[in-house]
Amino acid sequence: MDVGTYMHGIGRQAREASRVIAKADTETKNRALTEMARAIERDAKRLLEANARDLEQARKQKLDSAMIDRLTLTPKVIEAMADGLRQIAALPDPVGEVIGLKRRPSGIQVGQMRVPLGVVGIIYESRPNVTADAAGLCIKSGNAAILRGGSEAIHSNQAIAACVHAGLRAAGLPENVVQVIETTDRAAVGELITMQDYVDVIVPRGGKGLIERLMRESRIPMIKHLHGVCHTYLDDKADPDKAIRIADNAKTQRLGTCNTMETLLVARGIAKQVLPPLCKIYLEKGIELRGDDEARGIVPQMKPATEEDWYTEYLDAILSVRVVKDLDEAIEHIANYGSQHTDAIVTEDNARAQRFLREVDSSSVMVNASTRFADGYEYGLGAEVGISTDKLHARGPVGLEGLTSLKYVVLGDGQIRQ
């Protein structure tokens, strides 16, 4: 069977299944989720074995360390997948809720009803836990899902898909509510992003190359997950201890994730106080530092940063460091070089914190916290299908609400327009 025929079959089945899951009641959907969690815990060993096969292959193919980091399943990651599904089950069902019903002068009542999007196509690389997270969020929000993971994670994804299907079966729902594409043929993506009749939204998670290809070729609206050039700005009114703790964590807690800090901005007034102890920590942890002239004047071990560095998402043990005059210069730097993903300020000055929150146009803006918190699980969404760097529809971690939209509901009693 050719890829086109295969994908159109997947699409048709997804559209049919979407009608069933859209009408499913909350109890049924929650049952599927808790059964999925149970299956994942029960099959933990099998998941680790499947993942070991993927990892072996990845090392043979010499994939980079960030990719291998994202690909790795551990008992802790597996437990988080199961927890995430239970957290999703515990969340209120967004579907069918009618909000804001108001009577208008004409006599009609107008409100909005939250409804599923329909069929969601998700394209992702490496991280196999996306398979469980995305499946869980789509089910709870009443959507059918078509999942296209990376070829490097194929064994892990199929093992997780088996758990998802077990959960759907146990709840009496069709397995086709969540379909994992089995071919690694790249043409499958080309089909997925042009099946307008079958797919309502595409959620791509991946490198710049993938996203740019999809932006050119997709005929379906997307919730895009672009790169994260995340900043932490240490204000001169920052508490130095918090500043050091947060800046350390934002960079070093995990290197390969999109919410990892890539550029540290330090106010001139506090740079000499915090940069030496902070950079000592970084250097001890093996982080390569690339600074502007002023930062290098304070910490001579830094290499010089180029213009290119300020735009770069390293996803690696590298950090660019710049000394700025004040909040204004920090906001300007972020506007010029950032990717509107996640940016944080460390300050004890409330007015500056408020300005940062209002004026930095990123999907997550933070005060006195590590950028690493920017994810659906930490935000209480149960999980996320991606972190949107778009401005339309959903920004930041996309959970249940991001997978629904509001349609208008009008209740009349024979009203006509004059």
Added chain:
Amino acid sequence: MDVGTYMHGIGRQAREASRVIAKADTETKNRALTEMARAIERDAKRLLEANARDLEQARKQKLDSAMIDRLTLTPKVIEAMADGLRQIAALPDPVGEVIGLKRRPSGIQVGQMRVPLGVVGIIYESRPNVTADAAGLCIKSGNAAILRGGSEAIHSNQAIAACVHAGLRAAGLPENVVQVIETTDRAAVGELITMQDYVDVIVPRGGKGLIERLMRESRIPMIKHLHGVCHTYLDDKADPDKAIRIADNAKTQRLGTCNTMETLLVARGIAKQVLPPLCKIYLEKGIELRGDDEARGIVPQMKPATEEDWYTEYLDAILSVRVVKDLDEAIEHIANYGSQHTDAIVTEDNARAQRFLREVDSSSVMVNASTRFADGYEYGLGAEVGISTDKLHARGPVGLEGLTSLKYVVLGDGQIRQ
């Protein structure tokens, strides 16, 4: 100056102005709106004169009646423009509001802040009142607007733009918050939809041809206003008087609008009772009827409808009529042939009404009301920049909320991720 240079200048100016309007306080924005309303009322005569010039030209060029209907300004339409602006001024300011702030187990507080989209590009045809409506909504929602009206409405649009600029000046805001493109060169649209650095969202309002071109060429996310193949389903449990009144109004109150009914679906059980008196009204009003065999058996004056008719948005004095078995067949017909714009049921049966509301996947679903109500003014949004038939971001009439999005706000006190 070539079009590219001209448009990039417009884009740069819009981006700059967007930073000013994003930070403007509610009072300033409302002042601009009420001054715009005042200028429109004061200049009513001038607006009618400018419109008369456009209409004269349109008649010379033999534009169709639906287009001329949409192009026409009347004292009533002008009054509605001014009212719309005052209604927008009276609405709560959506910008800056923080919702759902909750403390998470990690100690951080997570909420969402409503923020402007940035720069909104609006492409529209004929209806000059869009110029005032779109400008008003963009100002109140903190966005800069680039407006590209049709060449057939150029004089009307420029006269309205003068009122808009007078309002902005009176409030001390830069005129560039709302720019009306002055060239009628079609290449300007090509530039507008690819200036990713300057434009955050495109709102196209126009025919299928325009939208399809934009879908192919635009590199900027869109809130699309596609065609409206709107249905009214007269259930066999309908009150016959309401059924006739609503079905009459939905078709004949105004022919050239997207929320005008194009297909009437009638349950078999009530067809013989309501079709004869209803069709008598239609025929007296000069509506051409195209029916399926069963409908033609009841009203012999109908012409036969083709398969193509069920897909067609006539925007004219033509109505297709079909007799269906029941609610299920009506829902299926709407799913197959509709455009997910606006669909209504007339019934006294609450369970059927609820099923229609849940299961018909259109941007507006109505019970016992005319589809003609589907617009921002009637819904209490003050006005609309368009009626979205998309499923992402905003569905139905797009008002202030549709021109904003929610970013995440995280408040910590030194928290780091474990």
